[in-house]
Amino acid sequence: MARYKIDIEYDGTNLIGWQINSQGSSVQSILQDAIFKFCGEHTTVYSAGRTDAGVHAINMVAHFDINKQFDAVTVMKAINFYLLKEPVSVLNCQIVNDSFHARFNCINRHYKYIVINRPAPLVLEKNKAWWIPYKLNLDAMQQAAKKLIGKHDFSSFRAVECQAKSPIKTLDKCTITQDNDKIIFEFCARSFLQHQVRNMVGTLVDIGRGKPYDIDKIFEAKNRSAAGVNAPACGLYFVNAIYDATNVDL
Amino acid sequence: MARYKIDIEYDGTNLIGWQINSQGSSVQSILQDAIFKFCGEHTTVYSAGRTDAGVHAINMVAHFDINKQFDAVTVMKAINFYLLKEPVSVLNCQIVNDSFHARFNCINRHYKYIVINRPAPLVLEKNKAWWIPYKLNLDAMQQAAKKLIGKHDFSSFRAVECQAKSPIKTLDKCTITQDNDKIIFEFCARSFLQHQVRNMVGTLVDIGRGKPYDIDKIFEAKNRSAAGVNAPACGLYFVNAIYDATNVDL
Numbered sequence: 052m053a054r055y056k057i058d059i060e061y062d063g064t065n066l067i068g069w070q071i072n073s074q075g076s077s078v079q080s081i082l083q084d085a086i087f088k089f090c091g092e093h094t095t096v097y098s099a100g101r102t103d104a105g106v107h108a109i110n111m112v113a114h115f116d117i118n119k120q121f122d123a124v125t126v127m128k129a130i131n132f133y134l135l136k137e138p139v140s141v142l143n144c145q146i147v148n149d150s151f152h153a154r155f156n157c158i159n160r161h162y163k164y165i166v167i168n169r170p171a172p173l174v175l176e177k178n179k180a181w182w183i184p185y186k187l188n189l190d191a192m193q194q195a196a197k198k199l200i201g202k203h204d205f206s207s208f209r210a211v212e213c214q215a216k217s218p219i220k221t222l223d224k225c226t227i228t229q230d231n232d233k234i235i236f237e238f239c240a241r242s243f244l245q246h247q248v249r250n251m252v253g254t255l256v257d258i259g260r261g262k263p264y265d266i267d268k269i270f271e272a273k274n275r276s277a278a279g280v281n282a283p284a285c286g287l288y289f290v291n292a293i294y295d296a297t298n299v300d301l
Numbered sequence: 302m303a304r305y306k307i308d309i310e311y312d313g314t315n316l317i318g319w320q321i322n323s324q325g326s327s328v329q330s331i332l333q334d335a336i337f338k339f340c341g342e343h344t345t346v347y348s349a350g351r352t353d354a355g356v357h358a359i360n361m362v363a364h365f366d367i368n369k370q371f372d373a374v375t376v377m378k379a380i381n382f383y384l385l386k387e388p389v390s391v392l393n394c395q396i397v398n399d400s401f402h403a404r405f406n407c408i409n410r411h412y413k414y415i416v417i418n419r420p421a422p423l424v425l426e427k428n429k430a431w432w433i434p435y436k437l438n439l440d441a442m443q444q445a446a447k448k449l450i451g452k453h454d455f456s457s458f459r460a461v462e463c464q465a466k467s468p469i470k471t472l473d474k475c476t477i478t479q480d481n482d483k484i485i486f487e488f489c490a491r492s493f494l495q496h497q498v499r500n501m502v503g504t505l506v507d508i509g510r511g512k513p514y515d516i517d518k519i520f521e522a523k524n525r526s527a528a529g530v531n532a533p534a535c536g537l538y539f540v541n542a543i544y545d546a547t548n549v550d551l
Binding site: 062173 | 310311312357359377378381384385388389390391392393419420421422423424425427429
């Protein structure tokens, strides 16, 4: 048996999300099918994050086991061969020791969210960003973003159906930068609640268009209805997952 | 009669190019149809550059006349309303004096070409860049790029069917920069021959993978077969067109 760690890029536009489900194509089902076509083995692929329908990944990290052992480059090329018509690509592959777990060993997750703030509808970035035609106040959003950083009860930013045991999370990074009409939100934390990033972005954008939200009061309310809208999935990207080197190396 | 100058973004992936043709949807036909739906007038839209099938535009400049006069913001919003399902968007609209011509008054055109140089097939940038899986030598390409700058006979970089009167062009800018696995080629000139940018990129990439091309000898040959491959359309972007301010203002 060998365990492989893979870095994956995907375009979530036409996918139902990370997780296997009878409703349609998922990143997990596409990868498992490609692995089966390559080596004839049914395996389960585990990821650092289980993204929703429409969410993209620049570098998702995942792992799986197969019984026959191949070198890592062969595995990457073979899976990519069977992925050629799919919106998923393996960027890198590495053999890891069998205690490595893409989800449970991950010590930090990095997301970014892209807003295009301009009057004209999106074409080149259609399905790849949230189009906001009304002018956003960057400074107001940046001031509010600072208040999200740290250890808080994020109940107000949590999907109603979220199954995490605790709503207490520590947000390590929350920055907003602007490059012409592109506004980039970046978030780092050990872990996030379901819809937490999209709910934070939706609330920050509401603040950017002038709604008088107070982040402290939203935290105090511990109620989803106290925060702003859930930003659309198409603007969200899983950027990377960080591990202790000791968990990765063979 | 009023003349409107418009800035346009388009995704050329499923288009036959700029120019109207019975073979399929073109940027020109899509715009003319949207203008007709908005104001009931048949007009011709003229652009700074007539891009090929698959080529994109970040900011193409064009103009057209209509008899009824509307303010520029109304024209932009109305056209965009009828473009909502199309891969074309009007970024900006301005009323100009009727001597302005998007093609003939343009004094400089700016193109960029994107290569993604990595082993893994493209997903997020599929149809938006040229995927090159073998390692390119950036320094060799940059040295060759410098030799393309200036006034030359570009016959070796010209499509066989190119109808320009003279093959003599002056290339003002030709730079290559790298940002991780993304390699960006930028070109500025008053005008270009048909396929000139894609033939220059194809030749530079051939040099980057070790082919012993000599730019001086390619110029001397004045023969298309002396230069490298025609780079695929999907990596090419029309970036902007420059005009004398006197030709634009009312």
